[in-house]
Amino acid sequence: MKKLRRKNDAYCTELAEKPENREAKAGYPNGVFNKGMYSICMEKRGTPTFATYQSNQSKKEKAERMARGEILL
Numbered sequence: 001m002k003k004l005r006r007k008n009d010a011y012c013t014e015l016a017e018k019p020e021n022r023e024a025k026a027g028y029p030n031g032v033f034n035k036g037m038y039s040i041c042m043e044k045r046g047t048p049t050f051a052t053y054q055s056n057q058s059k060k061e062k063a064e065r066m067a068r069g070e071i072l073l
Contacts, residue, residue: 004046004047013038
């Protein structure tokens with residue numbers, strides 16, 4: 001798993017750092033690192049970042065609570 005994470009991290013970092021994928025931001029003429037693209041890339045390749053994993057877990061927990069009837073819409 002560590003090898004896969006290292007491989008995916010290198011690939012996704014390179015992808016998000018490319019000049020055409022950088023996000024425009026005031027004061028940064030060359031743009032900034034595309035965090036959203038990095039997170040999505042890591043998740044699709046099977047090694048989500050902790051923030052993405054945590055978000056998915058909270059969605060699962062909420063769905064389970066709704067199924068048990070603890071949360072009503």
